[in-house]
Amino acid sequence: MKILVVGSGAREHTICWKLKQSRKVSKLYCAPGNAGIGQIAEIVHIKADNLVEITEFSAENKIDLVVVGPEGPLVGGLVDMLKEKGIRAFGPVKKGARLEGSKSYSKDFMQKYNIPTARYEVFTDSAKALESLKDFEVPVVVKADGLAAGKGVLICETKEDAKEAIKSIIDQKQFGEAGDTVVIEEFLDGTETSLLCFVDGKSIVPMESARDYKKAYDGDMGLNTGGMGNFSPNPIYTQKLNAYIEENIIARTLNGFKEEGIDFCGVLFIGLMIKGDQAKVLEYNTRFGDPETESVLPRLESDLVDIMEKCIDGNLSSDDLKWKEEKSVTVIIASGGYPEEYKKGFEITGLDQVDEDIVVFHGGTTLKDGKVVTDGGRVLAVSALGNTLEEARERVYKNIPKIHFSNMQYRTDIAKL
Structure with missing residues (x-):
């Protein structure tokens, strides 16, 4: 098989590294890649957000499978474009990727399908957003609605911090168009955990759990980042907690997909806040997490190509995922x-x-x-x-x-x- 991986980060390096272990792979490309990826795959000098050129390259080179790493191309509809050309792709279509592309849409989806999450309100007007702060205790969370490279979530310890966050996002356009809408949420206390799942359109199959560290500095100090470290598995993820998540989050999310007509194929990343034996959803991402991927995929014994093909064909089962004890x-x-x-x-x-x-x-x-x-x-x-x-x-x-x-x-x- 000839496979093209789209992206240029450590997540994509890890995906390439794992795909390279499959006997099915005859040629591996990556667009645009990086210095490390270039040691194991042929670099294609096309940026990840150049959807037209990626689609053309895939068609001209008869690529058997395109694996889309970053959220931007997914939200932009790359998988839709590839499917129109008859090219198999691992990743959700634009409709499914919207769960990550719009935090307000994602929160509305959770509310509609009774998925446990933080109380929230959505605003496009900074004056109304500032007025609403009286209804929230501090700390309070202020989020840019769109994609902001993992930096659009601001945890504000005081009302003054929250006011500044709202003004910087809506009025000063700190995150550009991604901040045209803001979501204000109650702050959830507990332990954060990451759950990556393979999705084949009919079922959601969790991978091994992980924990991400978002803050820049030791002791969870400093600004939020895209992630400064990770480990897997997360010992907080007990059988009792797993049962709660299966019933209240995974099953309800899958029901939401069916009700909304979302044909989701790829990876669903569920960010969770754990307290006791219960969990609430912080966010959905619609692709492999980074740095979660760098901890989770090295523990995967199964052939990643097999898993991705079964997701596309709609016949994945939990038995297809074998994990190392390490x-x-x-x-x-x-x-x-x-x-x-x-x-x-x-x-x-x-x-x-x-x-x-x-x-x-x-x-x-x-x-x-x-x-x-x-x-x-x-x-x-x-x-x-x-x-x-x-x-x-x-x-x-x-x-x-x-x-x-x-x-x-x-x-x-x-x-x-």
Whole structure:
């Protein structure tokens, strides 16, 4: 099979790495890829948001399967365009991707189908949004409605912070058109967990659980990021909690898909807040999470190509997913200053010095004069397996000092339970 992966982050590097293990793959492409992906796949110099050129390339090169990594192309309708050309694609069509593309639509979907979530209100007018703050306790959550690269969710500790957040999103266009609408939510207390699921249009099959660390600095301090680390499985995910989630979240979500006529094929990422043996949905994403993918896929024993094909054909079962007993830990190495301003172009050294049981997935990297240099905020994802979380964690943090680039930053408390 000839497979094209769309995207350029550590998530896409991990997907390529896992697909490469399949005997079914004869040729692997990635558009636009990065320095690490270029070591295992042929780079196609087309940006992920250039939907027309990606579709044309897939048709001209007789691609058997297109795997769409980022949310932007999904929300933009890339899968719809590929299907029109008769090209098999793994990822939801535009109608399904809207669950991530619009937070207000997503919240309305949850409310309509009685899926547990935080109380919320939606606004397009900043004055009305500011007035509504009297109905919320602090902390309060202010969200840009559209896609904002994982940075459009602001947790405000005071009413003044919330007012500034509303003004910056709606009036000052901090996130551009993504902030034309804002969602104000009650703050949910508890422990966050990530649940990625394969969906074949008829069923939702959960993968192994994981936990993401959103804040930039140790102790969950600083601004929200796209994710600074992850581990899998999440020990909070008990059998009792699993039963609650299956009945109250997964089954109701699937019912919503059927009622709304959403033919969903791909990955549904359910962000959850856990308290006791119950859970509420923080958000839906309609693709593999990042950095969840870097922790979850290394634990997958099954052939990823088989799973994706069964999702497209509508015949996936839970028996198709086999998992390693080992635990995994991933730590993100970021550019200094991320998630705000940061510089690019620093040479990365030491990647050839890490231990054999370490996998370094490239996020924001590129090649310049034959050297790997930084090219983004989240630069590398350092992942390891271990018999325990502690063992996997120790392996990761033992190897990070071997890697170097100017102004690198990372959290030192990932998976420190």
